[in-house]
Amino acid sequence: MSARFVVGDRVTAPGLDGSGHTRLPGYLRDRRGIVIALRGSVPLADDRAEGAASPRIEALYTVAFEGRDVWGDACEPGVSVHADLWDSYLEKTT
């Protein structure tokens, strides 16, 4: 599967539907961030956790989130949080 995003893209992280294992932390769900790096294509953790014989292979990105955007204005100054997220966890935004 080809990468849907490039470095600099603004994204949100709705994650995948379902009740299984995922590597999108709850605190980042639906938050807005920026893609800062492409990390190759790797098997989707959600599929691997089910023991899938052919897990989906997807682009992996490092996404940077401003602390204020994650925790609100009370966040400590100058803090950003980064996470490594699979393509299907993300949607493009403005």
Added chain:
Amino acid sequence: MSGVHDVGGKPGYGVIEREANEPPFHHEWELRVFALNRTLLAAGVYNLDEFRRAVERLPEEVYERASYYERWLLAIEELLRKKSALKALP
């Protein structure tokens, strides 16, 4: 899915306890659990995400009361039951 393991940003935690001169493992059995997990992963009995999932699916009260490597042991036991790798667990 958010579960008991998904603690990023969860409020209510206090001082992070740190042990001076902490040994790599507090007990021999912890090192053995660590090495057992590695060996089983290398042998392809299960993959790392299956293992994480098994830890995440521990009942909440079990997860919270178990020590870190106890969670691993419980997860490995559960995985084996699930995969029927063992016909009878000891």
Added chain:
Amino acid sequence: MTKPHDHEHDHGDHDHSLHGASASMSGRVDALVTAFEREGVLHEGDVDRAAQAFMRGARPENGARVVARAWSDAGFRARLLEDANAALDELAIDMSHWVRVKLVALANTRDVHNLVVCTLCSCYPVGLLGPSPAWYKSDAYRARAVREPRRVLAEFGVRIPEETAIRVWDSTAELRYLVIPMRPDGTDEESEDELARRVTRDAMIGAALAR
């Protein structure tokens, strides 16, 4: 600050252990190993050999060598920041005992301080740093590091100026992060070995400064 629960149960010998004392844990591990050996999934001694190889090979001295080289050699530092796995190959650190992962090096500067965590479990570059400490694996660190890193670092005795940004890296996939701490002042004349001795495991997580 009050805690509704004490979540810092990271030791195997406390009385609240669901399954009793470490002797019983030991018995359960042994029984599992034996059962696997009987099933042919493991061979006798596999687990012990894996344990020994791991303890021999996975040590913070590995990461410290990488940092000391990056401090001493600007070209290496640049290559390390560009492609850490390739740069690591230059140092011939024995990595045979650990699963090869994609490594990313993060340089601390006056403008940026990096801190590594795994909120979902406890992912960590064991091959370079050795076994992870209990505090890194604790629910408290995993909960607080992404939310209030300045306060966590201050509690650890690390004061980061307000003008310095803090980047927290949550290891959610199979990337592992190595922090290159700032080189202490007044160390220009030191050899790589001397420099490496200044680099602690905690500094390579971003939870301490180099000595």
